[in-house]
Amino acid sequence: MVILGLYWLAKKILPLFKHDTSWILAGSLVLVASFYLTYPRLDIWHRDTAYNTTTYDMAAVRLIEQEAQNSPYVVLANQAVAAAAVNEFGFSKYYQGHFYYPLPTGTNPLYQVYLNAAERGLPTRDIIAPAADLGISQVFLVLNRYWADYDTLSKVAKDEADTWWQIADGRITVYRYDF
Structure with a gap:
């Protein structure tokens, strides 16, 4: 069921990326999001300790x-x-x-x-x-x-x-x- 859902989603989204700039923009957004999520956070919603040697x-x-x-x-x-x-x-x-x-x-x-x-x-x-x-x-x-x-x-x-x-x-x- 999940595979069918992913296939359907890919079928709907892929036509939107006909141009190279669309792929670059999507890749950039994924890269920025991944960098954001790797940093420790200390805010009122989430406390991330990011265990490391200090x-x-x-x-x-x-x-x-x-x-x-x-x-x-x-x-x-x-x-x-x-x-x-x-x-x-x-x-x-x-x-x-x-x-x-x-x-x-x-x-x-x-x-x-x-x-x-x-x-x-x-x-x-x-x-x-x-x-x-x-x-x-x-x-x-x-x-x-x-x-x-x-x-x-x-x-x-x-x-x-x-x-x-x-x-x-x-x-x-x-x-x-x-x-």
Whole structure:
């Protein structure tokens, strides 16, 4: 049915494009529309987070490195923050064969712990604890303000974490859990 509908629509529209300028105009409109839709939006109708690595993510990974004070640690964060860590420090730390930031490779247990903490809304000490099973005593959780249910997650994390810091007027909050 859909194919028949598309065929009928094409049959009606194609005769309108008899001239080369019509194709150029139509192509230009499609190109402009696609560029418009690729940019993040923040307006009253739609909030698009356009997840990407920002200077605030870089500041978060530097803060974590500084606050860890050369002690072993792992970080539970989204992929943009993990990308910032790779950019800043490379693939420098592994614990029991696992990279110290969560990557959705299917083999890194930190990613599942992060999903339980951030996406399922449970950044409690019990949920974070499996990350410490890699033989480390510090687990950092990074929450970006654009994350769904940030306010709820932040409240739970503030109550459960040992300490926390805000970056860029609260755009990113870093929580440390000591085990």
